[in-house]
Amino acid sequence: MFRFIIKRILEIIPILFLVSIFIFMFVHMIPGDPARLVAGVDATLADVELVREELGLDKPIVEQYFTYMKNLVQGDLGKSLKTGRAVSEEIGARFMPTFWLTVWSMAWAVIIGLLIGVVSATKRNKWQDYFGMFGAVSGLSLPSFWLGLMLIQLFAVKLGWLPTGGMETWKSFILPAFTLGTGVAAVVARFTRSSLMDVLKEDYIRTGRSKGLSERKVTWGHGLRNAMIPVVTMTGLQFGFLLGGSVVIETVFSWPGLGKLLIDSVAYRDYPVIQAEMLIFALEFIVINLIVDLLYGILNPQIRYE
Amino acid sequence: GCSDSGGEGKGSDDGKSAEKVTKEGKDVVVAVASNFTGLDPHDTNDTLSNSAEKTMMEGLLGFDKDMKIIPLLAKEYSANDEATEFTFKLRENIKFHDGTPFNAEAVKVNFDRLADPNSGLKRHSLFAIIEKTEVVNDYEVKFTLSEPFGAMINTFAHPAALIISPKALEEHGKEIARNPVGTGPFKFVEWKPGEGLEIVKNEEYWQEGFPKVDSITFKPVTENGSRIAMLQTGEADFIYPVPTEQVEGIDGKDGIEIESKPSIVVRYMAMNTLKEPFDDKKVRQALNYAVNKDAFIKVVMNDQSSKLDSVIAPDVQYYAQQELYKFDVEKAKELLKEAGVKEGLKANLWGANNSSAIKAMEFLQQQLAQVGIEVEVFPMEAGTLSDKIWSVQEAKDADIELYYGGWSPSTGDADWGIRPLVGGEDAFPPNAYNVSYYNNPKVNQLILDGLQTADDAARAKAYEEAQGIIWEDAPWVFLTAENTIAGKKNYLKGIYLLPDGSLSVSELEIVE
Amino acid sequence: MSQNLLEVHNIKKYFPIKKKLFSKKKEFIKAVDGISFTVKKGETLSIVGESGCGKSTTGRVLMKLLEATEGKIVFEGNDITGLSDDEIRPLRKEFQMVFQDPYASLNPRLTVKEIIEEPLIVHNIDKAKRADRVVELLEVVGLNKYHANRYPHEFSGGQRQRIGIARALAVNPKLIIADEPVSALDVSIQSQILNLLKDLQEKYDLTYIFIAHDLSVVEHISDRVAVMYLGRLVELTTRDELFATPLHPYTKALLSAVPVPDPTVKRNRIILKGDIPSPAAPPSGCTFHTRCPFAQDRCREQIPEFREIEKEHFVACHFAEELGS
């Protein structure tokens, strides 16, 4: 197990390396002159050139890349072009809000998704199933920004129950987490249903029944545990979706997180911030999938990490 | 914790107009549209950051409600006729928040910093012209410019010239951007990028009786709808900007008051005067006739702006009103015919990709369709757009045809309202913003004249003439002078937006 | 008759187990661990053994579907061991395979015609001739032309196996490797297929390598029988000899374990202890020693030679002579 983790972590390195090259190229391919954008609308050309020099953007791209990589290897993510702050600081402040938002979205999505999935699977082709699945597919079909706007209108403006945005109290989490998690809940529900339905056809379920276990014990005890195995894998992949979704959702709910920062930094072509953020997204994605793999191993004793 | 007073705002929501709402405490929340980029006035160039900086720091001069220059830290000033020497007498007995006394030396430190070409400051260019700053005595400073610059007084009133505590400057260096120390009515508490900026009352403020609130929190809320919702629920007491579309929907409800006032922001559609057929004045004028500005204001601006009748807005110095191009499709068509333009002329219109710009461009597209011009609209993300415009090295290579844009001369001065936009070759991209590649030697000369004197009348004359010629040449379709629109709860007083779009909170108070 | 169609010299097939990160030592599943035999033209050689002992792997290696880790395969006097995919392709006409699972070995998306036609297309047979050939083949295996346009799932297991056989016959092979062709079938169908295989052998002078785990089937169809245990041959001899005087203790146990469908017979069973060891960690020495009732120390240490004890009777047991009597 320990070995496995080490191995996986070592595997991350080349991927991150590739990712960083890719990001660097990608970011620099995007047209737009950060010096111009940072210098501002009423800057003169001289100003712009000054800023360019100041930011080191006048150097050849290859040199910039090596500088970037050199610093990266030393753990230095550079400075924001726009604010001049260290990128680590800039991102550090934004990381937790996004993290918690993602976690809470995931939490409710998984719980609700599982419940709906299990009910649908056990009540196959009954109204509960149709209802649950229709709901799930609907959740998947809603444009999330639209849902967010509608929810704000209803719960914040009309009813005044919840704040419209920002991150202040636990109440602030409800709407964004709900909006962000809807799609994931839907996926989890559908996936749980089909996975559980497959599992309920398995021989060992019949064995359980033949022992005289009640339907509830068979479903929740024997069935769900097995059904969870693929669900967990898929849920891990959904994190990527959440991270992407957070970009839009954070805008709608003025969430002080990474997604919004990204939009801002893209607008300014704030290369170091964009690069660092994308790197973090990629890293997060990879780490989560590592965790998922570990969970997978815990759930599935047939996998032994050697 | 100053936002939980929200409930009161909603006492009754049956839409009675002008219902009074109240607020407990003296802590105000202001929701703004984007993040501050920094709090170092010398190194920021966005109006929003400037607004925040002005709460904590003050300049020698400042603007009042109508963009008139008023003395702040300076008692009075004088200039020589050539507009090369400016002398300020300073107010006495003022202290920075950190206890450092405000004096001529402090001023010198600030302007030396700004004028230093190696400073790497974003605002250096505004002050590069200062050759030297001399301390005449403890409370008098003299600036000498390297060349005549008539608009310099406005530059001194610009937020970029706010005075920072020299001690703090020394202590923090570039980090001053996160530790601003000034003489202003509010003191810095905390700034979490993305979450907000908190400032508290400066108990020792030099203006008696001010400030009248205990604290202000600025929160960045990008999405218009969310910002408005915050005002409606009372999570914010003041928001800006308010999109024009929403004004009607919220004004007078939930104790909300909308303040919509003329600004110095102009909206225009530039035409590339080097490109056929826009190199023909008739065509450009035709387009001016073809666009229904009334409809523009109604549909795009929701009546929250006024027609633009010069290249600069009325609140800008030396503004001279011109006679409007009346909406007249027939005349437009005629002019086009005269210019030999055939039906079905195709043109590309570039602009930003925010919803209001898209809306405006779509409107222009509809209007020009009436005179047989097929416009294709390209909303572009800011970076892409700037790249498209400024990566051009030679004027003739410019792809730009039509461009929907806006301009706010932050110094409030005619020079800055005209020169960067239509100031001839020197202003062609990538040098400045002359995206219509308008180059009229006469105008160029007049601009120069206006700069080379500090004499008011002489300057006024030069600019008046220039405005007339530009109007006639019509490098733009002149659209509107925009309003600044803010929303506030009706218990707030003394908080307003200046015509340049910056916020003034020094007189802010909460009334019952 | 005694001409050797196929000679197999000491072939091995090791499957690497996924490498561990920090250990340099590679581990293998020794699926086939050095077997040698010859197949004469026109005969049926059966390979029997329990599940996982490497029968199918042997078949695949012979078919060149898997590359042998070691050893030599000589087909009609030509060494085909080192041939590349491209070089082997034209030779594939000569040997074909019938698979164990008639459900999985036919592409469910193709019609019977397409399935049987495929080898003809692959080996560039004229389009005109193909259609006739398909009908002919269908009739040969006891189906008819009406079946040609149907899909495999519409057939019963026995019928599918016939289709599989027709496909194998399509290019007139000399050798057919049949990997448990009847073990997935019902008893009442099994005999139909066995009879068919026998008929075809006579008609086309085919040579069979018949892989099975069911000794009664093997006895019915083979000329010679090879018994396999954990990747190695333990005994190889003529059918009559094997069933009359099995020499290896494993063969004996295997023979005695087969239930006899006659309630009146009461036999003395040799019931082996324990399970078949994993081919990833085969026991040292004689791999059968863990279950062998006669195992001695020597068996644990020394790998018994696969030797010809009597004419045409090969055994890999240190004590074959003693046990035989």
Added chain:
Amino acid sequence: MVELKLTKKEAYMQQSMENIKSNTPFSEFWRKFKKQKLAFVSFFFILFLIALAIVGPFIVPYDIAEPDYNNVLTGPTAEHWAGTDAYGRDIFSRIVAGTQISLYVGLTSVFLGALGGTFFGLIAGYYGKKVDAIIMRGCDVLLAFPGILLAIGIIAILGPGLGNVIIAVAIFSVPVFARIVRSSTLAVKSTLYVEATKSIGAVPRRIIWKHIFPGTLSSIIVYFTMRIGSAILTAASLSFLGLGAQPPSPEWGAMLSGGRDYLNIAPHVTIFPGLAIFITVLAFNLLGDGLRDALDPKIKD
């Protein structure tokens, strides 16, 4: 008596013969598919949408580009079923006309993505080893980015416009398809029938196209339909961020995005395009679900 015997026996024989025909994989699929009621309805709804996409622009009651500044932002009325927008244009007509664009974006982008993904997936799955490692690492890298970010970047690089939106959405569909196709390729590759085909000496090209590709087709089809929904949503999100279709195109996302500033005073401007997106995406998702049940591929994603 004899006659009867013949008829009974014959009847049975005949019946078994009759059962022979018509049971193609397609008819089998259709039979199962018809049982998926929601999916079946969705299928016809999508057919209807496609019809609408073709004829929509010709049958709309109002000119979709013609402004009417005297009639802006009116709520739903008998004349304007879904009200009018900020320029006084009929929203219903625009939604109808916009069907074309949304379907076009959804279908083309996913088609391109599926094309690329299938190619890479087949190659990676079939050849394995290094080829597989390279392709899959590439996919990992692409997958490690949230899709919308990739799209933002791609649009920023390529410039605005529907065509580029399609390319952006297509590009980030590629790794997902590649993964799915690869995993079904691996499954199909290990089947006995592929081994059988190898054993008769077929070349890889034939094995891939004749056997493996058809085997992966059902996963591709199912995922294809589901993906259309998310492609439409992505395109809408891009429009929401100002990176989508150009005005005055009645793209639903653009309509919705343009209307969001009126949420207070004219919610219909936002609600109707939102509903249109929702229902269309829903239909594709339900169809995908039904197809999955009828085709029964296991999509592990």
Added chain:
Amino acid sequence: MDQPVLKVNNLQTYFTSDAGVVKAVDGVSFEVSKGETLGIVGESGSGKSVTSLSIMRLLKDTPGRIADGEILYEGRDLVKISENDMRKIRGNDIAMIFQEPMTSLNPVFKIGRQLEEAIILHLKFSKKEARERSIEMLTSVGISRPEKIVHEFPHQLSGGMRQRVMIAMAMACNPKVLIADEPTTALDVTIQAQILDLMRNLTKTTDTAILLITHDLGVVAEMCDRVVVMYGGRAVEESDVLSIFANPKHPYTQGLLASIPKIGERLDRLQSIPGNVPIPSRMPEGCKFAPRCPHAMDICWEKEPEYKEVITNHSVRCWLHEEVPQDESELVGSTQH
């Protein structure tokens, strides 16, 4: 023999699908007594498993239902009792072993837990007692180191071991009836010999009645006291094992016996039953075996024969053994070997 513990009477289990109703089991009757082993043989699809699932009432989750007939366990009709009561019988009074030892154990739970489940449920043992009982059971099925095995997962065991675990699990609550649905089909011959040996010894000591489902006549011959032969969802013949093998009466049984190759008996060609395994939806109207029967007569195509006891303890469902019209009785004679 004693009073039968389990008696199945004219059991009919139907599956409803969109293609129509499939009569998977259509008239099966038999009985087993204490200590007796009853074999059920038949082709694949003949309804053997469905019969056993019907007895256990495990058809839930399938489109199947018991349409008619009774299943009497110690006099109670299992068809009629409530699900709750049935649950008390399952695993306790009637236990079952399935064909696939590889998949019949839950892969994510340890062996111990899976064994204890039923013990705790039915015998109301404490956790500790249940563990002891599990170890005891594992020992009795010949597993060495049972204390270790309870902590292992199914995938760590070989097929034979798993089947032993399954047997231990089934026997844990001392059931009166053990249904074994092809318990050794998936196993190798040498392992099969071990398992059969084990089952024989185990039931001898506990007097459990066994319902052994198989298609291997060899296994039947070795294990069973009596045999039911099924074809196309029907019981077609039943008798004690000796007379079935010595004197099969139904043409299907005859064909079956003739078509298996036997060790030591060398024929050039095997006898075989022509035709294919019948598909339930294409069953003929009359006798289900008629299309493959070498002796099929007119009546066989028209009407299904009754299931009758033709000699004591030997029932057959075949027109050949009914009183048939004179002219065709010759045929009967000619088929007897």
